[in-house]
Structure formats: structure tokens, C-alpha cells
Amino acid sequence: xxxxxxxxxxxxxxxxxxxxxxxxxxxxxxxxxxxxxxxxxxxxxxxxxxxxxxxxxxxxxxxxxxxxxxxxxxxxxxxxxxxxxxxxxxxxxxxxxxxxxxxxxxxxxxxxxxxxxxxxxxxxxxxxxxxxxxxxxxxxxxxxxxxxxxxxxxxxxxxxxxxxxxxxxxxxxxxxxxxxxxxxxxxxxxxxxxxxxxxxxxxxxxxxxxxxxxxxxxxxxxxxxxxxxxxxxxxxxxxxxxxxxxxxxxxxxxxxxxxxxxxxxxxxxxxxxxxxxxxxxxxxxxxxxxxxxxxxxxxxxxxxxxxxxxxxxxxxxxxxxxxxxxxxxxxxxxxxxxxxxxxxxxxxxxxxxxxxxxxxxxxxxxxxxxxxxxxxxxxxxxxxxxxxxxxxxxxxxxxxxxxxxxxxxxxxxxxxxxxxxxxxxxxxxxxxxxxxxxxxxxxxxxxxxxxxxxxxxxxxxxxxxxxxxxxxxxxxxxxxxxxxxxxxxxxxxxxxxxxxxxxxxxxxxxxxxxxxxxxxxxxxxxxxxxxxxxxxxxxxxxxxxxxxxxxxxxxxxxxxxxxxxxxxxxxxxxxxxxxxxxxxxxxxxxxxxxxxxxxxxxxxxxxxxxxxxxxxxxxxxxxxxxxxxxxxxxxxxxxxxxxxxxxxxxxxxxxxxxxxxxxxxxxxxxxxxxxxxxxxxxxxxxxxxxxxxxxxxxxxxxxxxxxxxxxxxxxxxxxxxxxxxxxxxxxxxxxxxxxxxxxxxxxxxxxxxxxxx
Ligand SMILES: *[C@@H]1O[C@H](CO)[C@@H](O)[C@H](O)[C@H]1NC(C)=O
Ligand SMILES: *[C@@H]1O[C@H](CO)[C@@H](O)[C@H](O)[C@H]1NC(C)=O
Ligand SMILES: *[C@@H]1O[C@H](CO)[C@@H](O)[C@H](O)[C@H]1NC(C)=O
Ligand SMILES: *[C@@H]1O[C@H](CO)[C@@H](O)[C@H](O)[C@H]1NC(C)=O
Ligand SMILES: *[C@@H]1O[C@H](CO)[C@@H](O)[C@H](O)[C@H]1NC(C)=O
Ligand SMILES: *[C@@H]1O[C@H](CO)[C@@H](O)[C@H](O)[C@H]1NC(C)=O
Numbered sequence: 001x002x003x004x005x006x007x008x009x010x011x012x013x014x015x016x017x018x019x020x021x022x023x024x025x026x027x028x029x030x031x032x033x034x035x036x037x038x039x040x041x042x043x044x045x046x047x048x049x050x051x052x053x054x055x056x057x058x059x060x061x062x063x064x065x066x067x068x069x070x071x072x073x074x075x076x077x078x079x080x081x082x083x084x085x086x087x088x089x090x091x092x093x094x095x096x097x098x099x100x101x102x103x104x105x106x107x108x109x110x111x112x113x114x115x116x117x118x119x120x121x122x123x124x125x126x127x128x129x130x131x132x133x134x135x136x137x138x139x140x141x142x143x144x145x146x147x148x149x150x151x152x153x154x155x156x157x158x159x160x161x162x163x164x165x166x167x168x169x170x171x172x173x174x175x176x177x178x179x180x181x182x183x184x185x186x187x188x189x190x191x192x193x194x195x196x197x198x199x200x201x202x203x204x205x206x207x208x209x210x211x212x213x214x215x216x217x218x219x220x221x222x223x224x225x226x227x228x229x230x231x232x233x234x235x236x237x238x239x240x241x242x243x244x245x246x247x248x249x250x251x252x253x254x255x256x257x258x259x260x261x262x263x264x265x266x267x268x269x270x271x272x273x274x275x276x277x278x279x280x281x282x283x284x285x286x287x288x289x290x291x292x293x294x295x296x297x298x299x300x301x302x303x304x305x306x307x308x309x310x311x312x313x314x315x316x317x318x319x320x321x322x323x324x325x326x327x328x329x330x331x332x333x334x335x336x337x338x339x340x341x342x343x344x345x346x347x348x349x350x351x352x353x354x355x356x357x358x359x360x361x362x363x364x365x366x367x368x369x370x371x372x373x374x375x376x377x378x379x380x381x382x383x384x385x386x387x388x389x390x391x392x393x394x395x396x397x398x399x400x401x402x403x404x405x406x407x408x409x410x411x412x413x414x415x416x417x418x419x420x421x422x423x424x425x426x427x428x429x430x431x432x433x434x435x436x437x438x439x440x441x442x443x444x445x446x447x448x449x450x451x452x453x454x455x456x457x458x459x460x461x462x463x464x465x466x467x468x469x470x471x472x473x474x475x476x477x478x479x480x481x482x483x484x485x486x487x488x489x490x491x492x493x494x495x496x497x498x499x500x501x502x503x504x505x506x507x508x509x510x511x512x513x514x515x516x517x518x519x520x521x522x523x524x525x526x527x528x529x530x531x532x533x534x535x536x537x538x539x540x541x542x543x544x545x546x547x548x549x550x551x552x553x554x555x556x557x558x559x560x561x562x563x564x565x566x567x568x569x570x571x572x573x574x575x576x577x578x579x580x581x582x583x584x585x586x587x588x589x590x591x592x593x594x595x596x597x598x599x600x601x602x603x604x605x606x607x608x609x610x611x612x613x614x615x616x617x618x619x620x621x622x623x624x625x626x627x628x629x630x631x632x633x634x635x636x637x638x639x640x641x642x643x644x645x646x647x648x649x650x651x652x653x654x655x656x657x658x659x660x661x662x663x664x665x666x667x668x669x670x671x672x673x674x675x676x677x678x679x680x681x682x683x684x685x686x687x688x689x690x691x692x693x694x695x696x697x698x699x700x701x702x703x704x705x706x707x708x709x710x711x712x713x714x715x716x717x718x719x720x721x722x723x724x725x726x727x728x729x730x731x732x733x734x735x736x737x738x739x740x741x742x743x744x745x746x747x748x749x750x751x752x753x754x755x756x757x
Pocket of ligand 2: 185186187195242244245
């Protein structure tokens with residue numbers, strides 16, 4: 001039975017290589033509903049190209065559930081809007097520039113016009129369809145900065161479209177992060193309408209920000225009225241051409257035709273730029289199908305074709321391409337759409353957040369989208385130049401929030417050590433990092449963390465500079481200290497590269513400051529030594545390593561406990577091993593993360609810990625075993641992500657498992673795991689390719705590394721460098737088998753901050 005299956009799989013594998021490369025339509029493997037439920041919060045609507053500004057989809061209400069991406073699988077639809085985030089937690093952001101179709105004349109456009117669904121929503125890359133209970137069918141397609149709504153109304157009643165500019169996604173969590181509508185301007189304009197809406201707040205506590213729209217219908221309405229009102233009470237509802245103000249404003253268009261199409265352009269700059277975006281990208285009479293085809297071919301050509309595997313297993317293909325898709329829905333490329341300043345540099349917003357992304361999403365972003373990645377790094381630096389600080393998170397063109405350190409430092413360091421140069425001004429890049437490391441950001445008086453800035457930079461810098469650790473006078477003191485250490489390691493790397501030796505020395509020392517929180521006497525489950533809160537007089541605070549208090553903004557550890565944060569010194573592992581008590585204790589400590597069910601595959605601070613076995617001679621197979629365990633919490637279905645997608649952080653994690661490597665951000669080191677496929681090819685651009693093969697085993701039952709050749713040469717290390725396989729491409733040929741072997745007898749991975757030991 002087993003033997004027969006293996007044989008069949010091999011046969012299918014060969015067929016599929018030809019199949020996949022021959023027709024080149026990888027979009028067929030992507031379930032746009034992957035990770036949309038169970039806390040994944042991924043956006044299933046139309047994103048017509050990687051990094052597109054427009055994310056067009058339904059806005060759903062269901063009791064008090066927050067609809068982070070607008071979508072919820074059940075509940076009623078109360079609009080279809082042009083902008084969303086993907087995979088975020090905290091509170092919903094955007095859900096603006098909406099339309100809502102209604103059967104019949106509309107007596108009060110301020111009333112609840114939501115509709116249940118007649119059937120489940122359907123979607124593919126570039127296409128979305130909702131069938132409403134009242135018989136209306138809405139089909140959506142888009143481009144980067146415009147969208148197309150195609151409505152089919154039931155016969156026999158007037159067909160109305162309501163535009164309520166006050167429409168914005170609500171939050172019911174009561175955390176003070178709900179968005180507010182501020183004011184709007186709505187004007188009838190030739191064959192449609194234009195104007196703008198202004199909104200504020202959200203998770204990043206943004207001040208007022210404005211989005212402009214320009215909309216054209218393909219039919220002439222029999223009636224059009226503007227409205228204005230507060231709550232559900234109308235102040236006016238008549239034929240005047242323009243309404244504006246802080247009341248709810250908008251318009252109602254009624255048609256006799258059953259098929260109505262509207263084209264919508266948006267812009268952060270002006271209504272006329274919204275019209276330009278619309279007319280350039282979706283000219284009159286553009287068919288929905290042509291937009292869908294274009295979106296598919298863009299995703300195929302620009303993204304999916306970069307990664308090819310030899311597998312006929314549809315679950316694998318779906319998980320692979322669905323995960324790649326989930327990585328590039330945000331950030332948004334807003335070049336030429338920056339309302340804040342004029343610059344020749346590229347501009348990207350919707351970072352959500354580098355706290356989530358810096359471990360494994362940004363290193364894979366660089367590999368799969370090198371052109372965009374360079375633009376993205378330039379944009380981070382340009383934000384510093386004009387706004388004062390690089391973001392850890394940014395949306396609606398406003399920095400915020402900062403959960404831990406200034407992790408743009410890690411991202412820049414990673415780009416620097418991996419040779420990203422192009423048009424990046426690295427002197428500016430380094431200055432941006434020094435701002436993070438030296439300049440206390442003004443306190444934005446966040447009620448959740450009133451001690452210091454949650455907007456940008458490192459709010460707890462005064463303690464960091466004074467004591468070399470962070471006292472409990474600052475919230476999240478321990479987890480911030482752990483992250484500040486990694487941030488300072490990033491500064492060390494770039495300073496060293498730029499020949500700033502005194503700075504390099506200083507920041508290398510500072511990168512070791514996580515050690516100042518290490519209480520060797522703090523114990524838990526057979527282990528001593530954990531990072532704990534520390535007072536100004538130097539004494540440690542008693543701490544249960546299994547507890548993080550509330551794990552939130554006001555606590556000593558953010559979103560994970562001391563066990564997890566005590567493993568977070570990826571630049572200083574030799575020291576960490578020594579502190580923990582040597583190799584055997586170190587192995588046991590990683591084991592305990594799993595045995596005690598501390599490890600959470602869905603939370604980023606723990607992402608790297610399962611693979612640190614590679615730092616112990618003869619234990620690489622345990623990293624492989626953990627990798628396979630983690631993989632079980634993923635699939636291509638709606639609940640197929642173990643946590644929030646977090647802008648693709650979660651998806652990039654499983655992709656590295658498939659590749660069989662794990663990045664250490666800010667270093668050129670990649671830890672070796674065990675690849676999934678007989679063959680995987682990654683196109684690195686400029687004719688370079690990384691080709692990874694496995695023979696002798698399989699991903700499910702015989703996955704332990706028996707031997708490895710890198711670029712044709714026998715390999716005995718548990719790690720490779722950027723230069724070995726990515727800089728000029730390369731090959732990795734694995735032999736896999738059912739039992740662990742002691743194949744990796746060579747040098748251990750580097751611990752660059754541990755040199756003082
Ligand atoms: C809808 O309103 C129009 C005038 O605005 C009117 O002529 C028509 O009879 C109304 N239709 C229905 C079904 O109420
Ligand atoms: C609203 O838009 C119209 C047309 O673009 C413009 O003339 C008017 O000044 C705007 N009103 C406000 C309050 O912004
Ligand atoms: C209206 O749209 C429906 C559904 O897309 C389509 O079947 C029908 O042919 C269209 N009718 C007209 C008159 O275009
Ligand atoms: C980002 O947008 C700008 C302006 O539209 C464009 O020139 C640039 O090519 C885009 N970047 C990528 C990676 O597509
Ligand atoms: C740890 O405990 C020992 C024994 O009680 C004590 O001598 C030592 O000072 C403690 N170390 C720290 C750092 O508190
Ligand atoms: C590991 O491989 C290197 C390079 O081939 C070789 O020089 C070294 O002796 C090997 N080490 C062990 C312990 O086999």
C-alpha cells in the first residue's frame with residue numbers, strides 16, 4: 001500500500017512539473033479565502049497586483065465582531081469598499097470609499113441597508129463575487145489605483161446605489177482604537193460623482209487623513225439625490241449637486257437598467273488625480289473579465305513564477321502559492337500618492353508591522369521581490385527624512401504603533417549585509433537608524449502606555465542609555481530591552497560596513513544589553529536564568545517565567561512570556577547557551593517550550609526558537625522535527641493560518657519551512673532545516689537561481705537530513721550564508737531519510753555578539 005502510493009506520487013510529480021510550467025497559471029492554486037477566518041484576518045477581496053493600493057472587497061457586520069479586513073464569513077454586507085488592510089489585529093483600519101446596492105427606491109439612505117448573503121462569497125485572484133439575499137449580484141475587479149463594480153439587480157424594481165462617505169470599518173473592542181469619520185465632500189460630477197472623505201484614529205491613533213474619489217457609471221440614472229444627516233435622521237435629501245461637512249453625506253443613484261457598472265478611482269492627493277488614476281487604469285468600456293485576466297497574469301509573472309516546485313500534491317501547491325500570495329497584499333506601493341511631502345523617492349505605507357515582519361517576511365520579500373524591496377527600504381528612509389523616524393508600523397500615512405523595538409533597524413541591517421545597494425543612500429539609512437538608537441521620541445501620551453511614545457522610535461531609550469537596561473517605569477520593559485538589543489546589533493552591522501568603527505564597537509556592546517535583564521536565579525521547570533524586570537538600583541524583580549502578567553501594552557512582557565523572550569538573542573546565541581547551562585540544558589530548554597505548551601506557532605516572538613537546535617552539535621534533526629510539527633498548523637483553507645496573517649509574517653514562516661532554511665535577520669546566516677519538495681527553484685533575478693533538491697526521502701515520513709551538497713560540495717554545517725547560495729544563486733542537494741544521522745559535524749553557526757566570551 002505505502003509502496004504503491006510512493007510510486008504513484010513520483011509519477012504525478014513528473015507530470016506536474018510539465019503541467020505547471022507549461023500553462024503557467026499558478027493562480028488556480030490560490031484560495032483567496034485562505035487565512036480569512038479563525039483569527040487569520042487575511043483580506044480575500046481583489047488585490048490586482050502585488051502591493052496595489054486598492055484592496056476592493058465587502059464590509060461585513062456580524063454582532064460585535066471586528067471585521068479586520070472588512071470580511072467575515074457570516075453576517076450581512078453593508079457596503080463594498082476600496083481600501084483594506086490584510087491580516088492585522090488590533091482594530092480594523094480603512095473600509096472607505098464604499099458603495100451599497102439597494103433594490104428599489106431608497107427612502108432613507110442613512111438607515112441600515114445591509115443585506116445577508118444568498119450564498120457564500122466567491123473569489124479568485126483578481127475577482128470577487130457576492131450574491132445578496134435580495135437578489136443583487138455584485139462582482140468586483142480592480143487595478144492598482146481603481147476598481148470596477150459590476151452590479152446585476154433583480155428585474156422589476158428600480159436599482160439604487162447608495163454612496164455614504166461616512167462609511168468606515170468600526171471596532172467594537174472598546175480599546176480606543178476605533179476609526180472615526182470626520183468630514184466629507186460629495187459632488188455630482190458628469191457621469192458620476194467625486195469628492196473626499198476624512199477619517200481619523202484606528203490602531204495607530206492617526207489624526208485626520210483624507211482620501212479622494214472619482215466615480216463614473218455606465219448608465220444614466222433616472223434619479224440622483226444628495227443627502228446629509230446625523231445618525232439616521234436626514235437633514236436634507238434632494239437634488240442639490242454638492243454636500244459637505246461633518247454630518248454623514250453622500251448620494252443615491254437610481255437606475256431603470258438591471259445591469260449597472262461603476263468605475264472608481266482613488267487618490268490621496270486630489271479628486272483630479274483620482275480621476276486620472278481611474279481613466280488611465282480602467283477606461284470606459286473596460287470589461288471586468290479583462291481586468292481579472294490582467295490581475296492573474298501580473299501575479300503569475302511578477303510573483304508566482306519566481307517559485308517552482310515539482311509536486312503534484314494539490315495541497316502542497318495550494319499552500320505554497322496561497323502563502324506567497326498572502327505575503328504581498330500589503331504594504332501598499334503609494335509612490336506618487338504621498339500626501340505628506342514631495343520626493344523623488346518611492347513611497348510605501350501599510351506596514352503592519354515590522355515587529356511581526358522582520359524575522360522572516362522581510363528576508364523572503366527581498367528574495368522574491370528584489371526590485372520592490374529596494375524601493376521599500378528607500379521608502380523607510382524617506383519617511384525618516386520627512387517625518388523624523390522610520391515606522392515600525394504605518395497606515396493612513398502616519399507612523400504607529402510601536403510594540404517593542406525600532407525594528408526597521410533590523411530590516412535595514414538585513415538589507416545592508418545582504419548587499420542591497422541600488423539607489424539606497426546608506427549614509428542616510430544609517431542616520432535613520434542612529435535616530436532610533438539615540439533620540440528619544442516625543443511622548444504621544446497613549447492611554448495604553450502613557451510612559452513613552454508608541455508612535456515611533458524607542459520610547460524607553462532614556463533607561464536604555466542610562467542603565468543599559470529598562471526599569472519598570474517603562475511599560476513592556478523586558479520585551480523592549482530584548483528588542484533594543486537586536487536593534488543595536490543592526491546598527492553595529494551597518495556601522496561596521498560603512499567603516500564607522502567607533503560606532504560599531506559601541507553598538508556591538510549595546511547589543512549585549514539583553515544580558516543585563518538575565519537573572520540567573522530565576523527558575524522554572526528545571527531551568528534557571530530568565531530575562532526579568534530590573535529596578536534602577538540594579539536588583540531583579542521576582543518573576544514567574546511562565547507568566548507575562550497581562551502580556552499587553554502596560555505589562556513587562558508584550559504578547560509572550562519570559563520563556564519565549566529569554567530565547568530572543570539570535571545574534572548572541574553562544575552566550576545564551578552558556579547562560580542557560582550548556583548544550584544539553586539548551587536543548588532541553590527548547591524542548592520545554594514545546595512540552596510545556598509555551599510555544600505558539602501563531603506568535604512572532606517565538607518564531608526562531610524551534611530552530612536554535614542548529615547551534616548544538618548533532619541536534620539539527622530536532623529543528624527539522626519542530627519544523628514538521630509547526631507545519632501541521634497550516635493549510636490552504638480559511639482557517640489555515642495559526643494566527644493573524646500579520647501582513648504575511650505567518651505565511652512567510654511556512655514558506656521558509658518548505659524551502660528548508662530559516663533566516664537570522666541582520667546576519668547573512670540561514671539555518672538549515674529540511675526542504676519539502678524533490679525540487680524547488682527560486683528565480684533570484686538577473687539570471688540567478690537557487691535550486692534545492694531532495695532525494696531518498698519525503699516531506700511527511702522520511703525528512704531527516706542524511707547528507708547535503710551545497711554548490712556540488714559535501715556540506716557539514718547546519719547553516720549557509722547569503723553569499724553561499726543567494727548572492728549568485730546556487731544549489732543545495734539534500735539526501736533525506738527516516739532516521740536522524742549525525743551529518744553536521746562542522747563549524748556551528750556564528751554568534752557575532754558573543755566574541756567577548
Ligand atoms: C421610485 O421613484 C420614482 C421617482 O423618483 C417613481 O417614479 C417610482 O414610481 C418609484 N418606484 C417605486 C417602485 O416606488
Ligand atoms: C467640495 O468639492 C467641490 C468640488 O470639488 C469644491 O468646489 C468645494 O470647495 C469643496 N468643498 C469643501 C467644503 O471642501
Ligand atoms: C446582466 O448581467 C447578467 C449577469 O452578469 C448577465 O447574465 C446578463 O446578460 C446581463 N444583461 C444585460 C442586458 O447585459
Ligand atoms: C511602485 O509604484 C510606482 C508608481 O506607480 C511605480 O513606478 C513602481 O514601479 C512601483 N513599484 C513596483 C515594485 O511595482
Ligand atoms: C543568586 O543566588 C545566590 C544564592 O542565593 C546569590 O549568592 C547570588 O547573589 C544570586 N545572584 C543574583 C544575580 O541575584
Ligand atoms: C567540514 O567540511 C570542511 C570543508 O569541506 C572540512 O574542511 C572539515 O574538515 C569538515 N569538518 C568535519 C568535522 O568533518
